[in-house]
Amino acid sequence: MGKSKMTVLDVKAAVASLRTQLLGSRVANVYDLDPKTYLIKTAKAGTKTLVLLESGIRFHSTAFMRDKSNTPSGFSLKLRKHIRTKRVEEVRQLGVDRVVAFTFGAADEAVHLILELFAGGNIILVDHTCTILALLRTHTDESTGAKTAVREIYPMEGAENRKISPELLLTAIKNGAQNEKASIKDTLSRELDYGPALVEHALVGAGIDQKRKAASLDASEQAEEFQKLLQNFSEVDAMIDSLSAEGKVVPGFIVRKNDQPDSVYDDFGPVPLRQFEGRAVESFESFDKAMDAYFTVAEDKKLEQQKQQQQKAVVSKVERVRKAHEEQVRALEEEQEQNFLRARLIEHNLADVDNAILVVNSLLADGTDWNTLKKLVKEEARKGNPIASLIHSLKLATNQVTLLLTFGLDYMEEDEQTLPVTAVDVDLGVNAYNNAQGYYQYKKKVALKADKTLAASEKALKGASRKAKEELKKVDTKASIQQIRKTHWFEKFIWFISSENFLVLCGRDAQQNEQLVKRYLNKGDIYLHADIHGAAAHVIKNHTADAVPPLTLAQAGLSCVCRSAAWDAKMVTSAYWVHPEQVSKSAPTGEYLSTGSFMIRGKKNFLPPNPLVMGFGLLFKVDESCLAHHVGERRIRGQGEKESEAGSVRGSVVGTEEGQLSGGEEMEEIEEEEGEAG
Numbered sequence: 001m002g003k004s005k006m007t008v009l010d011v012k013a014a015v016a017s018l019r020t021q022l023l024g025s026r027v028a029n030v031y032d033l034d035p036k037t038y039l040i041k042t043a044k045a046g047t048k049t050l051v052l053l054e055s056g057i058r059f060h061s062t063a064f065m066r067d068k069s070n071t072p073s074g075f076s077l078k079l080r081k082h083i084r085t086k087r088v089e090e091v092r093q094l095g096v097d098r099v100v101a102f103t104f105g106a107a108d109e110a111v112h113l114i115l116e117l118f119a120g121g122n123i124i125l126v127d128h129t130c131t132i133l134a135l136l137r138t139h140t141d142e143s144t145g146a147k148t149a150v151r152e153i154y155p156m157e158g159a160e161n162r163k164i165s166p167e168l169l170l171t172a173i174k175n176g177a178q179n180e181k182a183s184i185k186d187t188l189s190r191e192l193d194y195g196p197a198l199v200e201h202a203l204v205g206a207g208i209d210q211k212r213k214a215a216s217l218d219a220s221e222q223a224e225e226f227q228k229l230l231q232n233f234s235e236v237d238a239m240i241d242s243l244s245a246e247g248k249v250v251p252g253f254i255v256r257k258n259d260q261p262d263s264v265y266d267d268f269g270p271v272p273l274r275q276f277e278g279r280a281v282e283s284f285e286s287f288d289k290a291m292d293a294y295f296t297v298a299e300d301k302k303l304e305q306q307k308q309q310q311q312k313a314v315v316s317k318v319e320r321v322r323k324a325h326e327e328q329v330r331a332l333e334e335e336q337e338q339n340f341l342r343a344r345l346i347e348h349n350l351a352d353v354d355n356a357i358l359v360v361n362s363l364l365a366d367g368t369d370w371n372t373l374k375k376l377v378k379e380e381a382r383k384g385n386p387i388a389s390l391i392h393s394l395k396l397a398t399n400q401v402t403l404l405l406t407f408g409l410d411y412m413e414e415d416e417q418t419l420p421v422t423a424v425d426v427d428l429g430v431n432a433y434n435n436a437q438g439y440y441q442y443k444k445k446v447a448l449k450a451d452k453t454l455a456a457s458e459k460a461l462k463g464a465s466r467k468a469k470e471e472l473k474k475v476d477t478k479a480s481i482q483q484i485r486k487t488h489w490f491e492k493f494i495w496f497i498s499s500e501n502f503l504v505l506c507g508r509d510a511q512q513n514e515q516l517v518k519r520y521l522n523k524g525d526i527y528l529h530a531d532i533h534g535a536a537a538h539v540i541k542n543h544t545a546d547a548v549p550p551l552t553l554a555q556a557g558l559s560c561v562c563r564s565a566a567w568d569a570k571m572v573t574s575a576y577w578v579h580p581e582q583v584s585k586s587a588p589t590g591e592y593l594s595t596g597s598f599m600i601r602g603k604k605n606f607l608p609p610n611p612l613v614m615g616f617g618l619l620f621k622v623d624e625s626c627l628a629h630h631v632g633e634r635r636i637r638g639q640g641e642k643e644s645e646a647g648s649v650r651g652s653v654v655g656t657e658e659g660q661l662s663g664g665e666e667m668e669e670i671e672e673e674e675g676e677a678g
Helices: 008-022 074-083 166-177 184-191 196-206 224-242 287-348 350-365 370-382 386-390 432-477 510-520 550-562 565-569 624-630 641-658
Strands: 026-034 037-044 047-054 058-062 088-093 099-104 111-116 122-127 132-135 252-256 265-269 281-284 391-395 400-405 422-427 494-497 503-506 526-529 538-541 576-578
Touching: 008 047, 008 058, 008 088, 008 099, 008 196, 008 224, 008 265, 008 287, 026 074, 037 074, 058 287, 074 111, 074 122, 074 132, 166 184, 166 224, 184 196, 196 224, 252 287, 265 287, 281 287, 287 350, 287 400, 287 422, 287 432, 350 370, 350 386, 350 391, 350 400, 350 422, 350 432, 370 386, 370 391, 386 391, 386 400, 422 432, 503 510, 503 550, 510 538, 526 550, 538 550, 550 565, 550 576
Parallel strands: none
Antiparallel strands: 026 037, 037 047, 047 058, 088 099, 099 111, 111 122, 122 132, 252 265, 252 281, 391 400, 400 422, 494 503, 503 538, 526 538, 526 576
């Protein structure tokens, strides 16, 4: 991905987009996603907005849910203490700097959250006097010596925007011309306040090569190139001013790497710049949404790369265990072969080995000094003594002697004749035969150890593989970035959709029963209850012009009875239903109705008793292209085929508009009658 930080133009557009969403809302909570990224949750008139702030990189609202830290950081707790429950009063850019200030609360209670998007970035919390209360990192400006730390004063006035003028452009070109190697793009980016992207936009409009040297440009007001460049920078100023219009929705654009519509994202902005002409461009209704889409794709790729690295690390861990055990077994097998070879060599040279042992023991018995003995052996070997020639070294400290043994040319294959002789350690305390038997015994011990090691290796590998599978499952189940599903108004209640596509609501407590009847029971709906302790009020929302059909009434009545004391008592009873105008909150004289209780006037329509059976269902949103495959699945029983199909399609559309189907995700805690899963 190309662009990784916001420009001055992006900051101005993002501020304009966020103002329409945030002003007047209250902060519900603050979360930290990582040490540099924070999520502010706000709410206004039932609409919740998540604002993502990443130090030095970006800020925008997001429609995607990300993993939060299990334990909030100290900085996050500090933000919660000072800004939670406060109203967002202002969102503004400080001058033309890449600095944004969010104001929460008013007057002496006001605090400002400042996001710096330049250099290493920073997030700073200051009070109404601009005294720093908390910040991500403390630093000192090398050029001015100003210190940014707790209890210091933060300068809230930003640099003024210098609009283009002939004098300003002329000065910029002349300053750049002093360096013969400086390009015109680098010069104007450094001298003016527009940034590289807008400078390149103006250069392309003026027909000037961005790599051209600044010294080669005619620095006079009458020059044609100068006038074209001045005109294009004036257009850039007008473009920037248009983003500041109050209440205007700033559109967003994402530019892809090339002209292919499926190529990777490369840039984003509130206006399509000239240097990106010919590339595929994706448009968004707001710049905020464009930024959210751009950075979400980048985050998703980063998470996928991390996931692949974790998977490789888990697999490589198993491979390391396997290789370690294989090398251990291989070493034991080689040791067996070496011991077997030494035993055979001793057996093949029994007489020579015995003679060597006898000679060394005789000299030692005569009291020969060890150093003298070593010199004597070397001297005899130079003289051609066959026994002395066999002795490679003396290990008298361990009562051993190392002999150089071979099978002899007559007993060796042609390719083996060039191999070096084998050094064999011989114990001076026993004869040659016993030395050979000792090597055979040691070979058996090594073989037994190899078998045990092999068995343990298989067990260890199984354990490592099992652990690796568990770790891979954890890696796979780690939540990445998921789009936030819209929560519909009825999800705060217990609810289900009947077999005939009617939404049935039930209060979770007395307060919700009160709210359900007072706010959501409308003309044409049905109110259900049961004359038994614990029964909850039910409301059937009727989206048709006809009466609610009997099957839906029976299912809602069954739900009403099941949510009462009848469930625990296993008692079969029946519910009743009435019309909305029969439900009243006014009690008879001398009586009092508690919260969640209502007076029913007129006839109660009792439903037939049914077995107490409840079920669990999952609902999925059906794509519009697939609606034709589901025509008639939830039609009202007893209607004609043509009428039922029309009603089913109408019900599906109404259900989607009412939010009866979830946004492409599984619903949680949906309770339904058995056999009526959505």
